Amino acid sequence: MVTISRHQSIKPAFNARMTADQFKILSDVIYDYCGIKLSQHKKVLLESRLHKRLQKLNLESFDDYLSFLNSKENTDTELVEMTDVVTTNKTDFFRERHHFDFLSETILPKLTQRSTSLRVWSAACSTGEEPYTIAMALEEYCRDHHDAKYSLLASDISTAALHRAAMAVYSQERISSIPSDYRPKYLLRSKDHTKMTFRIVPELRAKIEFRRINLMDEVLPENEKFQIIFCRNVLIYFDRNTQLNVVRKLTNRLTPGGYLFIGHSESLLQHDLPIIQIKPTIYQQTNPASNGQDGKNI
């Protein structure tokens, strides 16, 4: 028999249901706040993800949750918490490997002819696998080209994902996509050998600044410019207008001739933007002098 002490609370079995009206209100809030467009068939998914918040807050219904979310003193903090459970943070080390091959073989040699100081932004970095992969590629390049230096900004809207990214601790399964010759260089095995977890080495961690940035915000890293921006597998959650606004802001943050990487199922071809496609999912800011017409930036 399980006995419950006076200090333990029993959480009710969770079956709060979300009505169509509640879904409409919540999906509008999410869209306005972080641009994520949830179609009607995502209702069950949203309901189950928000159950975590209701349970944590000891609320029994979505009406209670909406009142909580609407109350002046809670709105700002709850939007942050809600985003943590609503966002999909799926990622991997060396995801879309061809991006990193192209980066090392083609882009870095071009860029370092112009400047030896590289500034790169991973604009929806999730739990860190993407920026650490970029850092490994840059580190390898800089080892062979001693005058080149780099630094990275990695940002996401999810504070929970950013926390894990900054911790930089990954399971054996997660690190399996890192090339085997990179693992001894860039990973430290946990001192507790029963754990089988690995941490990114301090030298690489020191190259990355993690920041919470909502891509919906009007001003993205103010006055900062980047030669390379990765914004992969996040535009798919946005509608066409939001995609256009976000990518326009990102291209404003690129140095002339800078590069933008997007995800494998995303395309910017139908958008009128100051960039040209140099490979599927890889774009280059058009040199204003060439007006982007000759398509020869690279």
Ligand SMILES: C[S@@+](CC[C@H](N)C(=O)[O-])C[C@H]1O[C@@H](n2cnc3c(N)ncnc32)[C@H](O)[C@@H]1O
């Ligand atoms: C599927 S993950 C992609 C991670 C990584 N870029 C990759 O390709 O592996 C999408 C990330 O976008 C983030 N995201 C969603 N909406 C965002 C917004 N408005 N601003 C910034 N990040 C956002 C999510 O928190 C999530 O971590």
